[in-house]
Amino acid sequence: MEGFSRYYDKRSNEWIDVDLFNEEDREIIRNQFDAEFPGVINELDALFNECWQTFSEDHPDIEKPPYCPVLLDEAWGVCVHSRDEKKAVILVNAKIVTEHDDPENAKDIIYHELCHLIYKHDHNREFWDELDKYDHIFKKQKQEAIENNQKEFQELLEEI
Numbered sequence: 001m002e003g004f005s006r007y008y009d010k011r012s013n014e015w016i017d018v019d020l021f022n023e024e025d026r027e028i029i030r031n032q033f034d035a036e037f038p039g040v041i042n043e044l045d046a047l048f049n050e051c052w053q054t055f056s057e058d059h060p061d062i063e064k065p066p067y068c069p070v071l072l073d074e075a076w077g078v079c080v081h082s083r084d085e086k087k088a089v090i091l092v093n094a095k096i097v098t099e100h101d102d103p104e105n106a107k108d109i110i111y112h113e114l115c116h117l118i119y120k121h122d123h124n125r126e127f128w129d130e131l132d133k134y135d136h137i138f139k140k141q142k143q144e145a146i147e148n149n150q151k152e153f154q155e156l157l158e159e160i
């Protein structure tokens with residue numbers, strides 16, 4: 001089965017098989033996450049949507065993929081393609097929010113998976129060039145944030 005996964009349901013104490021390409025199944029996982037880690041889904045949604053916004057401006061022809069929070073030990077994110085390669089679903093490891101305190105790292109992971117919508121299976125030169133574009137965008141945003149903070153701090157000092 002494509003997009004097959006399983007998760008442990010604490011209420012029934014059993015493993016449940018889910019199809020990640022099925023919206024209702026993804027909803028089950030989201031609800032479970034929301035119950036277990038309150039607030040994490042909202043943070044992930046915000047990060048994913050922000051990255052998608054930037055990515056889609058460069059790639060208006062690409063359809064927004066569904067994404068799903070997961071808890072994995074072996075990867076921060078995964079881009080799963082259907083066998084016919086017409087569909088993709090992005091799995092985002094919720095640990096990017098719970099274990100990374102720097103949202104820039106989390107965005108880096110999401111951009112990485114979004115780039116796999118174009119370069120599906122490998123990390124070739126073109127893949128890294130594509131990812132590099134977003135790296136520059138958020139480095140610039142980060143720099144601007146630092147400068148704004150310094151400006152505010154300076155103004156604060158002047159007031160004193």
Ligand SMILES: [Zn+2]
Binds near residue numbers: 112116
């Ligand atoms: Zn990759």
